[in-house]
Amino acid sequence: MxxxxxxxxxxxxxxxxxxxxxxxxxxxxxxxxxxPVWSFANASLNYLDWSSGTERRTADNAAKSDFFYLELEGGVGFEWGEFYGFADLENPGNSRFDADSDGRDNRRTAAKLTSHFYLGDSPFSLYAHVYDFRDPGFNAREQDQVLGLGFRHTFANGLWVKPFLGAARVQSSGHTGMNGYMAGWVAGYDFQAFDQAFSVTNWHEQTFDRADAYLEQNFVGDKAGPVGTNGAVSLWWHPHERLTTGVQYRYANNKLGTPDAYQNAMIYTLKFNFL
Known part of the structure; x- marks a missing residue:
């Protein structure tokens, strides 16, 4: 029950x-x-298409290749807090090490859980998140853990934003220990156009003051800079309560195993909303 x-x-x-x-x-x-005050859940099929410039810039340092991935995503809110999470399976039809692509198309996993524990009736919260990435073909893993403060606000026009700032810790095959700080936000806005429902969302993470050992061990080809950028801007169309489709602009710099190189991609998504 x-x-x-x-x-x-x-x-x-x-x-x-x-x-x-x-x-x-x-x-x-x-x-x-x-x-629950609110909740949602969906399963999606996604295709990530790296830009040709990204594939060229990363050819010798954590080379990137386009891939399909399956995702389960959901969130739930209570009077005292809220949770959001997803779990991805990248290249689901491939082996742990894909010899034809020299490992670029390995089967990989990624998962994330974020939470806000509200501080009384204020818009502030205790914020925590865990992100876990594993590439068994290269025996690579990284888990980022963040603990800090969050904030929640919805503007009169319906735009909502949830920024956060916290201390970061990493547990990985290359380095384990404290790893500077992370600041970021998630934001969204719902609107109507052509008698259809749409929404725009953005998630953004800025890491800084990262540990030298992490920057040397967790990147390919060279030591990365201390500041890392990670995020995506998305446009969603909701033609039916059970279906959502959208396109995302994915961006990163000094992240994803590649030092000092901007990386960007388009993600094409079809979601089935079952909650």
Missing amino acids: TPRIRSALATTLATTLGTPLVVLGIPLAQADTLT
């Missing part, structure tokens, strides 16, 4: 009997606490 169903049942019984009961082992107040 889901928390939503248990909460609804507890509320109904308490209202009927006129007493604050403990129902199914969960106090009514706790049941309300566990009831």
